[in-house]
Amino acid sequence: MKPVAAVPYLAGVCLAAATVVALDVGLEARPATVTWPPSGVVPATSAPAPSSQRGAPTVDSLRSGADLPAGPAFPEQGAGTWHVVPPPGSARASGIAYSVEVEDGVVLPHGDDSFAAVVDHVLRHPRGWAGRHAFRRVGGDVEPELRIRLTSQRTARSLCGFELPYDTSCRVGSTVHLSSARWFRGAHTYGEDLRGYRVYAVNHEVGHFLGLGHEVCPADGSPAPVMMQQTLSVDNDGLASITTGSDQGVAIVPDGKSCTPNPWP
Template identity: 50%
Template sequence: MKVHMVLSAVALTALLLTATQLAGETSPAAAPTTTPSAPVVSSSSSAVPSSAPRVYASSSDLPDGPTFPETGTGTFHVVPGEGPVVGTGPLRTYAVEVEDGITVDDQAFAAFVDATLTDPRGWTARGARAVQRVSGPASVRIRLASQHTARAVCGFEIPVDVSCRDGGFVVLNAARWFRGAVAFLPDLTSYRQYMVNHEVGHAFGQGHQPCGAAGGPAPVMMQQTFSVSNDEIVRITGGVPQGAFIPQDGKVCRPNGWPYP
């Protein structure tokens, strides 16, 4: 991932790089819940049998799990659908897109994004802003991208699959959408909520944050795809600027996908 500011990341009803370029998980949460089955995809990526649990060397490792879209065309189509204005304050519109050439349930992906962004624990809380899903021009375009497309946009200089914000585009890495992150295991739903809220948070002008209170919920703008430990984030990023000072203070937070948990 180019580390400009990078993820480093609700059920269907219930998903800088340098300071002058991208913002995402590598300057690119809750109690376990039942994870819904992932949409069917076409991919050659192999899964590891659940009977052989893996010991992860780093919290930034991509967890074992189902296959995911590795490649796509690099172009995107809008998922049709619009919604009401939710929240008060300045209105931010968003559109939902999926990369061409990958097989996913478009409507299920869009419904998850909608449910996350309109949740009362999300970015509309406390009158901060309002959001509305549109099919046309939008201030934020939220894209589900194949692993290779996400790497091309978000960078892979630190060899960790992440999501990112590229201008008005939020790019969600399908590898993480289907596998999640070690810190959140086995709760894929909460990780997807984190993906959406973290990267949309960048689009809303939010920067990275460290774990502030040991044992407390991680700030949603903490790079939780890397880790919920400040020390481990510093070790993984290896001195690459993350757009915020991350102290080596031994603090470890609990994974969290919400701006206002």
């Protein structure tokens, strides 16, 4: 099964060996340009200054700040290459073929299978995209239609862009890059519900792969659409403030509507 054609709401630009290639990119904080691969290792990008250094926080930033939450250490730098996590048993006969991959140099406390287990759970759950699309996980011997990768913070910043100074995940063509920073720390919008945030991150970026663009909070108090940029905010006022001057592919009106975090389509 072939994925739905991606909505062309961003033309990313990749510069490599003096060749300009148009990229189809879907992500939470849209970059101005994407440069890949870098020469040597992925260049370090300084982390955003704490809110206290950027002026007094607003009510919105206190409730749904886009900064990376405090928490455990996470893989900041990987090798820029990925290895496939072998699937258990044989692949299903039909569906969108996807592989689960981890960047070389990224070490998870409970191993690569712990990452793969979350991805598999999300793509097979009836509340997710499985209600509309079939998925089958494949190994390195089969060319996947979709790659879902756990990517180190600095590699993710290089691939996804850092125009807005917040760590986000992204979908570049047929590859989803889930930032290790967010995978380990989550987002303020989800509080201590790290698993819920991980489910959201997978569903949001796979939604881009399926051709969906960003959405906003439709009604005050309603569950946030999974295609809302929930990493940044779950209310329209906060999202409009955070993304000022950066085209997100959707009109964000500060209308006072505030949603609740929701990881499922």
